[in-house]
Amino acid sequence: MNISSYTVSDLQSERLALPFYFLSDTHISTKADAEQDARLKDMLALLEQILESKGTLFILGDFFDFWFDKANYVPHTLKPVVAALRALRSAGIEIHYLGGNHDFWVRGYLTRELGIHFYPDALQFNWNSKRIYCQHGDHVVYNNPQYPLTRQIMRAPLAISLLKCLPIRWTYGLGERVSHYNQNIPKIPRVSELLIAKMHDFLKDRLDEGFDVALSGHVHAPHCETHDGKTLAVLGDWIHHRSYGLMDEKGFNLIEL
Numbered sequence: 001m002n003i004s005s006y007t008v009s010d011l012q013s014e015r016l017a018l019p020f021y022f023l024s025d026t027h028i029s030t031k032a033d034a035e036q037d038a039r040l041k042d043m044l045a046l047l048e049q050i051l052e053s054k055g056t057l058f059i060l061g062d063f064f065d066f067w068f069d070k071a072n073y074v075p076h077t078l079k080p081v082v083a084a085l086r087a088l089r090s091a092g093i094e095i096h097y098l099g100g101n102h103d104f105w106v107r108g109y110l111t112r113e114l115g116i117h118f119y120p121d122a123l124q125f126n127w128n129s130k131r132i133y134c135q136h137g138d139h140v141v142y143n144n145p146q147y148p149l150t151r152q153i154m155r156a157p158l159a160i161s162l163l164k165c166l167p168i169r170w171t172y173g174l175g176e177r178v179s180h181y182n183q184n185i186p187k188i189p190r191v192s193e194l195l196i197a198k199m200h201d202f203l204k205d206r207l208d209e210g211f212d213v214a215l216s217g218h219v220h221a222p223h224c225e226t227h228d229g230k231t232l233a234v235l236g237d238w239i240h241h242r243s244y245g246l247m248d249e250k251g252f253n254l255i256e257l
Helices: 034-053 074-091 110-113 147-154 157-164 168-176 193-208
Strands: 006-012 022-024 056-059 095-098 115-121 123-127 129-135 213-215 225-229 231-233 243-247 251-256
Touching: 006 213, 022 034, 034 074, 074 095, 095 123, 095 225, 110 115, 129 193, 193 225, 231 251
Parallel strands: 006 123, 022 056, 056 095, 095 115, 129 213, 213 231
Antiparallel strands: 022 243, 123 129, 225 231, 243 251
């Protein structure tokens, strides 16, 4: 797939500072149970670490298992993590949020009230003479051949308007019922090696095109490798791996807690 065949946004920034934290596929849910509570507790600890670092947070999609903006509504179980994001913004820490396949209806409360920068697809920017490419990756790797059309329909203004006609709690109930990630966590099917390899090849192509760092989420399989001083990485997830990317003066590292 050629990089020019879909939207790649340039960074919006007022204060970009190291260290850079890169998160993907945390799937924080409205579901309240022991697994979700443990995942949320670990996430809040990481957000506190980011707050203390005074760095920058990049969310590469699927931070929430489902998010839909209507009348500034925040589900009760999501309020702690939204408050932590607000604390980051209040401290002057920038948050750059790329839409995934679970949370692409982000524009609204998070962007308007918290001041989070949102990008519908991929993101590119330069830092200290390095070109960096970030994406969620659902437009690259998918099982159903109809997915690109479904993705386009669900992101259309008409679909968003129709969902806003429903009571907001119904919308969240429907959204998380469609998502399988928080219905039976231990039995989440593993992404096939074929799709993981396709994601790897896509990121390798970005390095060949001149990027120095190419990052993605979506396939939930943490992986990092370096070629001739250039790095590609799949960030993994926060469900089974508690993994994230960290970039500082020494370079990029993929960390698993």
